[in-house]
Amino acid sequence: xxxxxxxxxYLDYVDKKSPNSPILKNCFNAFWVGGLxxxxxxxxxxxxxxxxxxxxxxxxxxSIVLIGIAALLTGLxxxxxxxxxxxxxxxxxxxxxxxxxxxxxxxxxxxxYVMGVGGKMFTVAGPVLVFGISASVIxxxxxxxxx
Amino acid sequence: xxxxxxxxxxxLLRCFVVGGLxxxxxxxxxxxxxLTSARILVIFVTTGVILGGLGIYQYLxxxxxxxxxxxxxxxxxxxxxxxxxxxxxxxxxxxFIGGVKASAGGIAAAIFFGYIxxxxxxxxxxxx
Numbered sequence: 001x002x003x004x005x006x007x008x009x010y011l012d013y014v015d016k017k018s019p020n021s022p023i024l025k026n027c028f029n030a031f032w033v034g035g036l037x038x039x040x041x042x043x044x045x046x047x048x049x050x051x052x053x054x055x056x057x058x059x060x061x062x063s064i065v066l067i068g069i070a071a072l073l074t075g076l077x078x079x080x081x082x083x084x085x086x087x088x089x090x091x092x093x094x095x096x097x098x099x100x101x102x103x104x105x106x107x108x109x110x111x112x113y114v115m116g117v118g119g120k121m122f123t124v125a126g127p128v129l130v131f132g133i134s135a136s137v138i139x140x141x142x143x144x145x146x147x
Numbered sequence: 148x149x150x151x152x153x154x155x156x157x158x159l160l161r162c163f164v165v166g167g168l169x170x171x172x173x174x175x176x177x178x179x180x181x182l183t184s185a186r187i188l189v190i191f192v193t194t195g196v197i198l199g200g201l202g203i204y205q206y207l208x209x210x211x212x213x214x215x216x217x218x219x220x221x222x223x224x225x226x227x228x229x230x231x232x233x234x235x236x237x238x239x240x241x242x243f244i245g246g247v248k249a250s251a252g253g254i255a256a257a258i259f260f261g262y263i264x265x266x267x268x269x270x271x272x273x274x275x
Contacts, residue, residue: 034167117266
């Protein structure tokens with residue numbers, strides 16, 4: 001075997017050796033699991049609408065219920081198994097946001113309930129909220145010029 | 148039961164397909180780029196805010212319902228929608244209030260349920 005000298009050669013070597021992730025299969029699993037999570041949300045939405053709630057409240061209930069379920073499943077270590085199978089299918093829906101809060105919190109539980117759980121909860125969710133909320137403030141400021 | 152008769156199956160199918168397609172975009176980002184999942188979540192939320200701010204995302208919500216609102220794009224779009232609506236009623240102040248107000252339910256639920264769930268969970272021992 002010829003020796004590896006440059007960085008590029010090394011990268012090529014890694015690419016050759018690392019297993020090809022079966023992208024089509026991953027996409028298929030992401031598609032139906034993601035679709036299913038959204039459909040569960042839609043059924044909850046329809047049920048709230050059926051009970052006479054307005055649209056905004058229905059959406060909020062859907063978020064709260066899905067986040068609650070995802071947090072519970074993460075706590076029971078079931079969500080990680082779904083995540084391994086579905087990839088983005090469970091990451092991209094709001095369930096992934098809940099999971100991103102709970103899993104670091106569990107991991108750092110040994111550091112205590114205040115700085116461990118309370119602090120590390122936001123290792124992933126923090127950036128999401130920072131960028132999401134900041135962007136919404138910018139949108140709001142721009143919107144003031146058009147009102 | 149009346150509720151099951153009231154379900155719009157075509158709406159549910161559109162929701163399934165659109166929600167699934169948005170997840171495929173995420174899956175392609177995971178497989179084809181070296182982005183971490185945190186970055187992907189940030190990209191989705193920020194894109195959602197931009198699309199929501201431009202008013203494009205509302206068309207997708209009208210079409211697919213929860214297929215558009217449940218993915219994180221919808222979370223972002225909701226932040227933007229809240230900010231714009233609040234600006235219309237209370238001016239510049241609304242830019243700072245509206246976004247979080249509109250998604251307060253989700254954020255509070257995530258923090259509350261997240262904390263409770265981590266209390267009941269046992270940290271898993273890493274296998275060597």
